[in-house]
Structure formats: structure tokens, C-alpha cells
Amino acid sequence: LAKTTQPISMDSYEGQEVNITCSHNNIATNDYITWYQQFPSQGPRFIIQGYKTKVTNEVASLFIPADRKSSTLSLPRVSLSDTAVYYCLVGDMGRSNYQLIWGAGTKLIIKP
Amino acid sequence: DVKVTQSSRYLVKRTGEKVFLECVQDMDHENMFWYRQDPGLGLRLIYFSYDVKMKEKGDIPEGYSVSREKKERFSLILESASTNQTSMYLCASSPGTSDYEQYFGPGTRLTVT
Numbered sequence: 001l002a003k004t005t006q007p008i009s010m011d012s013y014e015g016q017e018v019n020i021t022c023s024h025n026n027i028a029t030n031d032y033i034t035w036y037q038q039f040p041s042q043g044p045r046f047i048i049q050g051y052k053t054k055v056t057n058e059v060a061s062l063f064i065p066a067d068r069k070s071s072t073l074s075l076p077r078v079s080l081s082d083t084a085v086y087y088c089l090v091g092d093m094g095r096s097n098y099q100l101i102w103g104a105g106t107k108l109i110i111k112p
Numbered sequence: 113d114v115k116v117t118q119s120s121r122y123l124v125k126r127t128g129e130k131v132f133l134e135c136v137q138d139m140d141h142e143n144m145f146w147y148r149q150d151p152g153l154g155l156r157l158i159y160f161s162y163d164v165k166m167k168e169k170g171d172i173p174e175g176y177s178v179s180r181e182k183k184e185r186f187s188l189i190l191e192s193a194s195t196n197q198t199s200m201y202l203c204a205s206s207p208g209t210s211d212y213e214q215y216f217g218p219g220t221r222l223t224v225t
Contacts, residue, residue, distance in 0.1 A: 034212045043116070043202050043216025044155070087154060089212075100170075102154040 004088045004103035011109050018075045020106050022088030025069050030092040033064060033071045038085045038105070047086075048073070083110045115139070116217035118203050124223045131190040133220050135203030141215070142208035144186035146170075146178060148199040149219070155202065161186055162208075193224045 005023040012018045024033070032051050036044035048055055050062040050071070061074040075082060085107050091100035119134035137144065143162055147155040147170075157170030159178040167178050175197060179187045186205075190197055200221050204214040 032212055041218070043204065043219055044214075045216070046213045049212045091212075100157055102156070104152060104154045 004090050004101060006086075006088050006103045006106045008104070009107040009109065011111060012078055013111050014079055015077055018078050018082070018108065018110075020073045020075075020086055020088075020108065021070055022073070022090075022103060023070045024088070024090045027068050027090055028092060031068075031090050032092070033062065033068075034089040034091075035060070035062065035073045036087045036089060038087065044087060078108075078110050080110050080112060082108065084108060116203055116205055116215050118201075118217040118220050120220050121218060122221045122223075124225065125190075125193050126225055127194060129190075129193050129224075131193045131222065131224075133188040133190075133201055133203075133222070135186045135188070135205075135217055136184055137186075137203075137205040137215070138184065139205060139207070139215065140183065141205035142183070143206045143214075144180065145204040145206075145214060146176075146186065146188045147202045147204065148172070148197075149202055150199050158188065193222075195224050198222060198224045 034049040035047045037047050038044040048060045048062045050064050052064050055062045063072045085105040087105045088103040116137045125131050145160040146158045149155050156172050158176050159170050161167050161180045164183050177189045200219050202219045203217040206214045
């Protein structure tokens with residue numbers, strides 16, 4: 001049963017690159033890593049998902065080392081609107097063995 | 113545009129009442145989920161469903177039941193509400209081909225007094 005650990009909070013400034021690391025030492029072979037963003041009074045929103053190495057989309061990159069015991073969400077050139085809580089999610093969504101664990105989230109505050 | 117709606121944003125109920133939380137998605141998604149969110153605990157899965165009339169227990173199903181009579185609708189039921197069920201309840205859906213990319217509703221803040 002994978003358990004995730006993330007920093008409780010982080011600060012950064014507009015225009016900077018922000019990296020949020022999630023630790024998941026007990027990740028299983030079938031587990032994927034997914035990151036979500038949540039603004040106050042809203043449900044979480046999917047950002048990115050990966051299994052190994054690097055994944056990039058239009059909003060973020062996800063770096064996963066070979067041992068998969070951690071992952072890093074990278075947000076390039078953040079703005080004030082990136083202030084939110086970011087969740088690291090590790091799990092196996094296979095229907096015969098459904099396991100889905102959410103981290104406690106990292107509150108990211110972007111300053112001007 | 114993808115949309116998940118929940119019947120109420122705020123709800124106040126008394127201990128012992130039966131509570132229904134409704135969730136509707138308009139994306140023809142196969143999978144639907146109910147979570148509760150509490151400060152410091154992240155999201156915890158209560159129940160999920162992969163198909164109509166099908167349900168699976170999540171991590172914390174005690175005190176809850178669900179119903180999925182139609183593909184687009186997934187209901188969470190608190191048979192006898194208790195104060196420890198005061199929480200934010202979030203519904204989500206996902207297509208069968210991408211279980212990890214879930215679309216969430218805005219949430220229902222339930223207070224049980």
C-alpha cells in the first residue's frame with residue numbers, strides 16, 4: 001500500500017520555476033503517479049500523470065526517477081493564479097485491485 | 113466542456129437524518145467516484161462505480177451507501193447522519209480509458225448538527 005509524503009507548504013515568486021516533490025517509497029509495480037491542483041471552493045483538477053521517466057504537457061512536467069520512489073512536479077514560470085493546493089496521487093486503478101491514495105497536499109503560495 | 117454537478121453546495125442536516133447527495137455527469141463517463149475531504153487528510157475514497165448498478169467500496173465506506181441506476185447519476189446516501197460525517201463531499205467521474213484523469217464536481221459542504 002503506497003503512502004505519499006509531500007511538503008505541507010511552499011512559497012515562490014512569479015516567473016520562477018517551482019518543483020514539488022512527492023515521496024512514495026512503497027510504490028507498487030502497477031501504480032501510476034498523478035498530480036492534481038485544487039483551488040478553494042473547487043474540486044481538484046487533473047494536471048499530469050506518469051509511470052516512469054519524464055512526462056510533459058502544456059502546463060507542467062513530471063519527473064520520475066528509475067526507482068520510482070519519488071516524483072517531482074515542475075511548474076514553469078508560475079503566476080499568482082498558480083496559488084493552490086497540489087496533490088500527489090499514487091495508485092493502481094486496475095479493477096481487480098483498486099488502490100488509490102491521495103497525499104495530504106502541498107499548499108503553494110506564489111508571491112508577486 | 114466536461115461537467116460534473118452536485119445537487120447542493122451547502123447542506124445542514126440533523127443527527128439521525130437520512131441524507132442524499134446527488135451527482136450528475138454529462139460526459140458519458142463509465143466511472144464515478146465519491147470522496148470526502150477533511151483538513152489535513154486529503155481526499156479519501158468512499159465508494160466508486162465502474163458501471164450502472166455496480167459499486168465498489170473505497171477506503172472508508174462505513175456509514176455510507178451508494179446508488180447508480182443510470183450511467184450519468186451516482187448518489188451517495190448517509191442512512192443515519194452523524195456529526196463525524198460533517199465534511200466536504202466531492203463527486204468525480206472518469207472515462208473508462210483513463211481512470212486516473214478524474215473530473216470533479218464543486219463539492220457539497222455537509223454539516224451534521
